[in-house]
Amino acid sequence: MRISRPTRRWIALAAALSAAGTLATIGAGLLVGAIAAAVIEGPAPGAPVPRTLLAALVAVGAARGLIAWARRRLGRRAAAAAVVDLRARALARLAESDPRTVDRARWRTLLLDGIEGLGPYLTGFLPALAATAIASPAALGVLWWLDPASAAIAAVTLPLIPLFMWLVGTLTQGRTERRLRDVGVLADQMLDLVAGLPTLRAHRRTATPAAEIRRLSGAHRESTMAVLRVAFLSGFVLEFLATLSVALVAVGIGFRLLDGSITLAAGLTVLVIVPEAYQPVREVGARFHDAQDGLTATGEVLALLDGAAGAGVAGAAARDRHPGAAPPARGIRVEFHRLTARGRDGARPRDLCGVAEPGAVTVLAGPNGSGKSTALLALLGIAVDGVTGVARAVAAEGELRGAALWARTSYLPQRPALTPALVGDASGLSLGQRQRAAVAAELARGRELLLLDEPTAHLDQANAARMLTRLRAEADRGATVLIASHDPLVLAAADHVVEVGR
Template identity: 55%
Template sequence: MSETAELEKPTFRGPVDWRLLKVSRTTRNWVVLAGVLSAAKTLSTVAIGLLVGSATAALIENPGSSLVMSTVVYLIAAVIIRGALTWLHTRYAQQAAAKTIVDLRAKTLKHLASMDPRDIDQAAWRIRLSQGLDGLGPYLTGFLPALAATIIATPLILAVILSLDLGSALIAVFTLPLIPLFMWLVGTLTAGRTEQRLRDLATLSDQLLDLIAGLPTLRIFRRHREMATEVRRLSGSHATSTLGVLKIAFLSSFVLEFLATLSVALVAVGIGFRLLDGELTLAIGLSVLIIIPEVYNPIREVGTRFHDAQDGLIATDEILTLLNKTTPLIDASPAANHVSGGLSLIVSGLSAQGRDGVHPSNLSFAAHPGALTVLWGENGSGKSTTLLAILGLATSGISGHIKVADSAGQELKGEQLWKHCAYLPQRPVLDAELVGDNSQLSLGQRQRLALDRELSRGPADLVLLDEPTAHLDPENAQLIIERLRLAADKGATVVVVSHDPLFKAVADVVVNVQ
């Protein structure tokens, strides 16, 4: 497994993060499709503008002309085509966004599962993978299509206007850069505010979960009402950061709308004077007036969608940084469906440097098939870290040697080891889709249910359990011990972290961890 470095602070990488296109095939396909649809919609928009201008001018100048009816027929066809293109855009945009979010979430979870859990900020990643990543939807459904329309539609429409009226084209060329300039200025400020909002939300979520977990203890000491003040403070901090982002978003929207409206007004005034002087025909003047807003509309849409997509962009930046810095632990050796004669575990000189010292320190022991091995020691002595190191999940600050091999001496690592291993942490997480609503279960009931599901997946050659009887009464604890004793008698290598004297009494090997 590669060592995981601390993630860098997200940086602004421009309107398109090319790492996302590299990681997600769905996003690549959607960008191409969005470009094609934008080009087609641009052509239909230009056609509608020209047809409306021609039909209106013909109706005013020559009401009885047959040209009016034929133009109206073509106009209806163009409107229908544009409506169909808009429907296709909406449909495929939602599908692409949903698939991309699911794909990124799955890849990120796979990478996080291969990292040292001691180095993972659970509160921050919980927010990034839920609300943060969900914010990628507006980016894919709105921002990217608007950007594609800006790149494709704006030059095409400018070329059409240039062919119709040079003066209007010059006004559009000189006023158009003002919109992205102000969008960049406001967007740079918004990015920092959005990062702060996500950090506040992560802190709020983490502390609320801690308060909920400790609520029974707080009630015992009659201190639970004092937590309302802390909850109000956290909520106020999140509300303040959210309002800060919204204020800038509203301000930028006002600036963009004002600049676009002013630019269109300048074009309209110029066309009006030239119509009075007879320099333009009515058909050309009306066509330009109808088409000119479409020059500014895509870039206005980019500015509007930019704020909607900030949560997703920031969360995605951190996710893509993770995916580029680390790779899932995959063993290069060929995977085996069966192992020869069970698995043996040998730990030599294991030490783990943590925030509160070296725990464990120079730990050595061996566990063999058919034996029940108990890791015994005080809280904080490094017993749980030892299990994580055996699985290859704890990597930072780890020294020593760990070998898991079958009777033929073939060493197992990574996913090959995990296929033959059953692992249960101190606080197992139950999948509600598999076990149903478990909110009413006690910690002991959850442990028993999690153990049942873990062992029912199939016979495991190596069983690693962290305090499996910590929340059970003696009767239920004895049932768990008997079940693990039976698994060991059938040839499994069972290693248990425990403070339970019942486990120590039946253990084949007791390892004192210091």
């Protein structure tokens, strides 16, 4: 509710619709009891005739149908808006996270299949929960007014349903998390297999991954069936408790009708209304399992969004500072001093020292895996875990960090993501075309600091030369151009080369 405006609007609307639905349901129960008593015993003196009551019942039924339609239609819209909002926020936060620590398979599953389960939560579980908070107390109040004994039975048995829901829910949570984890592993393995099919086919090993795929599919099948078994068990428990509770009320009313301690109209009305006291709680239990995938995925997304904003900037600011040279008169100077990033494969880079000046093309050179990309991420404040030393950008007014640095920087990763607003439908573009389009879009911004990670990796020699000519023009106008690359063409065009070692 705190971070998603569509969710806040829908919760308020769902509560209002639940309140209206409760009034319509209680009104229908009172009318049904009065009509049945009038038909069996005859209309009481001064009471409305059954025809008038029947017309009122039709109107109340139409109102209930309209409320149910509005809840379904508006709920689907709210769910779609909330999913899009949360997905966009999560992607924006992941884009600022250290890529060395991001589990791509897990987040791919959560943001694609997992978060789509938020729809059943918002359209089914949440309205049912609102109805429980509104409809059940209202129904108990009407029952108390009509028949205190039946209300007492309902008040005693009603809490049993949430108790068993909680017991079953503790079993469901772990199984749902396991199912999502199995889906993520299976999807990641399938994507790797598809990417490697040309190599497997060239070496005649296309049948080799079959056993592993069967094993992962079996794990996914077992985790899914475990969730379904618990769902069926909980459904049986909820229906049994609700049916037994209504039966207890019905038996008590039957005995009291025999001894005349309750009127037929009151007894029939209680029998019509008492299931409505249990129905919202039963609906919550039924919708609980539908919403588990979405709740689990959304919990992960909210944990990501609730993390300290700008953690990368804070981490960068906490490192040891190197005094460096005086700030440049114009433009932005980049300084690395004993920059070291420790990861699973050791320190990459290790003790990196170098400077990139305005008006020059500087290249971070080194073999693959030496830490060139990590150095750029450390400069931007994205890579902070295990990073020591200094990576900073200095302008005339002093050191730039966080939003101030990003506002004056164009950063191009190895595999840039293109938006339709930039190039239209980018699905048919090759990697080289995407690279060229992304570079053109970034250069059009006219930023003072250009950080490019392997910009010529997917280009032929002619297109690489054209790109380097454009980058040289940017340097001539005063921009600081810093490139991470081991391409001989890039190294030949550089003004300064900084070796990055492991």
